[in-house]
Amino acid sequence: MPRISSSAAAESSPLASSEYVLQVRNVSKAFPGVQALDNVSFDLKPGEVHVLLGENGAGKSTLMKIIAGAYLPDAGEILIDGQPAANLTPRKAQELGVGIIYQEFNLIPFLNVAENIFIDQLPTRQLIRLDHKTAHRKAREILASLNMEVPTHALAVELSTAQQQIVEVAKALTHNSRILIMDEPTASLTDREIEQLFMTIRELKSKGIGIIYISHRLREMKEIGDRVTVLRDGRYVGTHNLSEVTVDSLVTMMVGREIDLLYEHDEVSLGEEVLRVEGLSSKATGLRDVSMNLRRGEIVGLAGLVGSGRTELARAIFNADRHDEGRIIIFGKESKGKTPKDSVRNRIALLPEDRKRQGLALILSVAENVLSASLDKVFPRGWVDQRKQKSLSDEYIKILRIATPSGARITRDLSGGNQQKVVIAKWLATGSEIFIFDEPTRGIDVGAKCEIYGFMNHLKKNNCAVLMISSELPEVIGMSDRIFVMREGTIVAEVSRGEATQEKIISYAMDAAPERPANSGTDQNPARADPGK
Amino acid sequence: MSPLKTLLDIPKIFWVNVALIVAFSLISSRYMTILNAINIMQQGAVLLVITAAMTIVILSEGLDLSLGAVMTMAGVVSVLALGAGLPVPVAILAGVLSGTFLGAITGTLIAFCKMSPFIATLGMQGVIFGFTLALTHSKAIFTDNANFILIGSRIGRYVPLAAILCGIIFLSVWATLHHTKFGRYVIAIGGNESGAHLSGINTTFWKWFVYVFAGTVTAMGGIILAARLEVADPIVGVGWEFDAIAATVLGGTSLTTGRGDVSGSFLGVLLIMLLRNGMNVVGTPPIWQPALMGTIIIFAIAFQVSTTMREEAGR
Ligand SMILES: Nc1ncnc2c1ncn2[C@@H]1O[C@H](COP(=O)(O)OP(=O)(O)O)[C@@H](O)[C@H]1O
Numbered sequence A: 001m002p003r004i005s006s007s008a009a010a011e012s013s014p015l016a017s018s019e020y021v022l023q024v025r026n027v028s029k030a031f032p033g034v035q036a037l038d039n040v041s042f043d044l045k046p047g048e049v050h051v052l053l054g055e056n057g058a059g060k061s062t063l064m065k066i067i068a069g070a071y072l073p074d075a076g077e078i079l080i081d082g083q084p085a086a087n088l089t090p091r092k093a094q095e096l097g098v099g100i101i102y103q104e105f106n107l108i109p110f111l112n113v114a115e116n117i118f119i120d121q122l123p124t125r126q127l128i129r130l131d132h133k134t135a136h137r138k139a140r141e142i143l144a145s146l147n148m149e150v151p152t153h154a155l156a157v158e159l160s161t162a163q164q165q166i167v168e169v170a171k172a173l174t175h176n177s178r179i180l181i182m183d184e185p186t187a188s189l190t191d192r193e194i195e196q197l198f199m200t201i202r203e204l205k206s207k208g209i210g211i212i213y214i215s216h217r218l219r220e221m222k223e224i225g226d227r228v229t230v231l232r233d234g235r236y237v238g239t240h241n242l243s244e245v246t247v248d249s250l251v252t253m254m255v256g257r258e259i260d261l262l263y264e265h266d267e268v269s270l271g272e273e274v275l276r277v278e279g280l281s282s283k284a285t286g287l288r289d290v291s292m293n294l295r296r297g298e299i300v301g302l303a304g305l306v307g308s309g310r311t312e313l314a315r316a317i318f319n320a321d322r323h324d325e326g327r328i329i330i331f332g333k334e335s336k337g338k339t340p341k342d343s344v345r346n347r348i349a350l351l352p353e354d355r356k357r358q359g360l361a362l363i364l365s366v367a368e369n370v371l372s373a374s375l376d377k378v379f380p381r382g383w384v385d386q387r388k389q390k391s392l393s394d395e396y397i398k399i400l401r402i403a404t405p406s407g408a409r410i411t412r413d414l415s416g417g418n419q420q421k422v423v424i425a426k427w428l429a430t431g432s433e434i435f436i437f438d439e440p441t442r443g444i445d446v447g448a449k450c451e452i453y454g455f456m457n458h459l460k461k462n463n464c465a466v467l468m469i470s471s472e473l474p475e476v477i478g479m480s481d482r483i484f485v486m487r488e489g490t491i492v493a494e495v496s497r498g499e500a501t502q503e504k505i506i507s508y509a510m511d512a513a514p515e516r517p518a519n520s521g522t523d524q525n526p527a528r529a530d531p532g533k
Numbered sequence B: 001m002s003p004l005k006t007l008l009d010i011p012k013i014f015w016v017n018v019a020l021i022v023a024f025s026l027i028s029s030r031y032m033t034i035l036n037a038i039n040i041m042q043q044g045a046v047l048l049v050i051t052a053a054m055t056i057v058i059l060s061e062g063l064d065l066s067l068g069a070v071m072t073m074a075g076v077v078s079v080l081a082l083g084a085g086l087p088v089p090v091a092i093l094a095g096v097l098s099g100t101f102l103g104a105i106t107g108t109l110i111a112f113c114k115m116s117p118f119i120a121t122l123g124m125q126g127v128i129f130g131f132t133l134a135l136t137h138s139k140a141i142f143t144d145n146a147n148f149i150l151i152g153s154r155i156g157r158y159v160p161l162a163a164i165l166c167g168i169i170f171l172s173v174w175a176t177l178h179h180t181k182f183g184r185y186v187i188a189i190g191g192n193e194s195g196a197h198l199s200g201i202n203t204t205f206w207k208w209f210v211y212v213f214a215g216t217v218t219a220m221g222g223i224i225l226a227a228r229l230e231v232a233d234p235i236v237g238v239g240w241e242f243d244a245i246a247a248t249v250l251g252g253t254s255l256t257t258g259r260g261d262v263s264g265s266f267l268g269v270l271l272i273m274l275l276r277n278g279m280n281v282v283g284t285p286p287i288w289q290p291a292l293m294g295t296i297i298i299f300a301i302a303f304q305v306s307t308t309m310r311e312e313a314g315r
């Protein structure tokens, strides 16, 4: 018998008396360097869809992982059916009726659909021999009860993203789940597939299952959700009935931050165009027809949600990834470069998001890191000239005020902000003039942030050009002369400094721009229907 | 999925094997005989067992460089037990359990102490090898126990008992991979360990069990080898783990993604054995055989890995 037949509603009837299937009380969780959740409360009624809303990094996934037993909270408690559920593990949470579809891919690539759905409860007969037949039959039943069709013998790698999503839903329901968490389930689905998923959600609702739904698509959540809770910077902002709030007010609740005085901005007279991208597309990375430009003496912000293609665009410009179509023009000449090495020669610098992995060799000294991209300067005769290395690197340490006792210090020992400065020094040393910063201030303290902003301005005043990817809207608005907003692999808007507001940018980034039709049912956004994604 | 269908899913190396057989039989008229085929089986049987164990480990995204040493140790333990006057079944059981025990230690280092499989098993290889030398005083120990020798010999001219036993062990490993929870968890851990963990699987325990299983299976191979050679030689297993890894990779198992199958490894072992036997039959000078063998295996692996990678990139 499939575990989620219509009996689920009947089984949940004793709970009908208790108003909430799930209560989260004052939960906090810190990761090194960031307070992901700070005293957050949340609750869920049976048979409701409760939307969780917040910018990237607001703490939504962390909260869900705590409910599902993947992380333990530092403080606070979880109540399921009114009973405290302490020390949850993934297994315990499942047994208590929590099903979750994680934001990350969680299927096993080389197991088939039935095995994936029942991975932790594979049926056996004769002691240890697996009962494949029963597994496939039960899998088919579950999928049928969801009105979904996926071949149960197919391996997970062979499925489309939408099919994988369906398998994740089925898997999350096998434990007779009464709480179902969906962390951005529609991020990679087409309109038709989303419609299907919504039908499933309505069906589950009618069975009394409480659903927590995370999505960035504001109009979509108005269609499916009952209540909404907004998180911002790991803190609870508020809970409302979706029927009583407007999209605009939700956006305001999400951003609600003041642009502080952290950001310095100088007007610099614009110079020549140094970078021009025309019609750039790439199947592999999902970029579609991207066009933009960059001039000397300006900082251009690149805003958008995680996954909107910002990093992919930066990597394409830097020749770190190939593109299929389009041109990249650097200093007025079409770039014929094929590798990052050509880009360095073209005086482009990329300061990647994950500086520990891509920008720095943490076990090398500061001096070695500073000169690692311009080694020909320190070993003209084929070996490293120690004295030259020291004098050159000391110069950059001084210019950037890197807080280190000496250039010989191991880079790992430096603070995040100073490590970031080492990356900048490395590119300065190569003589770069086009700087691409990918999330330059993520995870560093305010003091170091200030210095990095100051340094970007310094670059701008010295006739260099800066392209800055950032998820922090105040930072983008505070620092940029112009802002490009990306969504689903392409640039959807260019906003000038004068016009830029957080609301405006996030509306573009989330496809909630007011000038578009507000009816999501007839929304024919070509990006969603793009099968290449 | 039947073993046959899985075999047909990996056609490239299969055709390499066919090509080798054709080439050798063209060069030498003494090649295509039933007796030579049985020879290949008897000689390749134990490698097939070790490779099956290695494939399970590699499918779980692990590695076990100590399997050659475990194999040697198991043979030594069994033969020493016989020498001490224990009955044959008890001696065999002691050998098998020595492999289980060593696998449990290796597994503990990797699953519970979170050591990298490469480092942990390289260390274990040295430790086990050292103990084997100490146990045997670095001398080969002969046995003349007829019942023991029987399991490694052939009955009459045409019934290769060792090959049959190894074939049964191999099929059991295949069945374990496909028809038990453990087997599916191996694929799960190799393919997406964090996903498996978040799905409620006790990945730490099952990772430990991978090495216990591999040690046990390998020990069975080691005992059959000692019986076939009628001697427990403390250095007999040196380098076997590399043949096993080569055969596994030749069979299309990926070192990193939980993709592959024990049945592919059968073809990998066959390729290695065909080469070895063929070079002897056609009279390649023994001093050149290792170099030639290594070169051909490198080319074959490059060929196999490039197609495996292309298929993986294509999805
Ligand atoms: N495993 C982790 N280790 C360190 N930091 C983390 C980890 N998971 C999340 N974070 C950080 O916690 C914050 C909240 O992240 P997350 O819950 O994923 O946000 P959301 O899902 O709302 O986008 C972010 O600053 C993120 O960088």
Ligand SMILES: [Mg+2]
Residues within 6 Å of the ligand: A060, A061, A062, A103, A183
């Ligand atoms: Mg998230």
